[in-house]
């Protein structure tokens with residue numbers, strides 16, 4: 070499985086912990102996930118994507134995921150990062166630690182209070198919708214200045230090479246190694262900024278430009294416009310949207326209320342649904358009914374859903390450009406060795422070919438790869454075949470029965 074790590078970030082009190090709790094509450098009851106090294110701030114969330122079972126006319130028995138009402142829920146890793154404060158890039162408030170923690174993530178969810186009711190340090194203030202944009206710019210700036218500092222300190226120490234575009238890319242990649250930044254992203258940044266080939270001529274401005282360009286490709290950010298249930302949130306949301314940020318409206322609290330109610334067996338609801346159903350009205354206290362009705366009227370009816378599921382799905386499927394592929398052993402029955410129908414779904418980056426995919430399933434499968442079978446069209450696929458979203462494939466290898 071190709072994993073991507075999504076980090077939740079934002080200033081204090083925007084609702085990061087609430088969102089993290091909601092996202093990592095396993096109400097779809099997936100038992101099996103491949104992540105073994107979970108630390109206290111790492112957890113498992115679940116993507117929701119239409120399953121291929123209906124379209125293929127089969128009833129499936131998922132193993133690495135779950136299928137509910139025709140939707141696959143797929144486990145993914147999340148990390149809850151500490152809150153950021155102004156001056157973080159200079160080390161204030163554990164700033165450097167925070168910024169290096171951010172660097173382990175492949176994508177960031179920046180949680181913002183849409184009602185604009187918090188100052189830059191996260192203290193409650195008279196709501197101002199402009200606070201939403203201040204938050205976004207401030208985080209970008211702190212990160213860029215921190216990264217520029219790393220470039221500035223590291224680039225002079227890089228081994229001296231004859232000035233060239235190639236040596237610039239090499240030096241910058243080395244300086245940024247350890248920050249989960251791919252060489253490809255460094256090359257894109259260099260292409261965009263076009264710095265002098267001789268690194269000793271780089272000004273602070275050039276280094277800040279490079280930091281910004283690297284951040285934009287290597288650490289894509291999605292804005293979670295939280296607290297949309299609050300008064301004034303619509304205006305803050307609009308500000309962010311009009312500034313070009315594609316914010317996703319969410320209410321982390323509403324999602325948490327719903328998931329807790331599901332856990333308690335009181336309501337039926339699946340993350341991403343536009344409504345819920347009370348299954349045990351007699352067990353509900355008046356306060357709980359009120360809270361649920363509030364969720365329905367202020368969030369679900371107004372915004373279509375709590376947005377929390379859509380947020381995570383957007384990060385993976387639209388920002389990180391991942392697709393889903395279903396490997397099967399038997400391309401006729403669509404089963405694994407044990408007879409499970411459509412047992413696994415894999416998340417893979419767009420552009421991956423089927424031989425590389427074989428390597429994901431098992432490194433031996435890549436070495437002994439002969440060809441693959443497209444289980445829908447029942448045709449052979451050569452090793453260069455580039456996988457498409459929702460492909461169902463069977464890998465045929467030497468010494469391995471189809």
Ligand SMILES: Nc1nc2c(ncn2[C@@H]2O[C@H](COP(=O)(O)OP(=O)(O)O)[C@@H](O)[C@H]2O)c(=O)[nH]1
Pocket residue numbers: 079080081082083084085086087088152295296297298299319320321322323
């Ligand atoms: N109205 C509303 N309040 C929220 C929402 N999400 C979080 N909060 C509240 O915001 C406060 C800060 O939340 P918390 O998750 O601790 O924020 P963190 O400091 O970013 O981790 C708490 O009082 C939460 O109950 C939401 O969607 N709507």
Ligand SMILES: [Mg+2]
Pocket residue numbers: 085086087
């Ligand atoms: Mg918190």
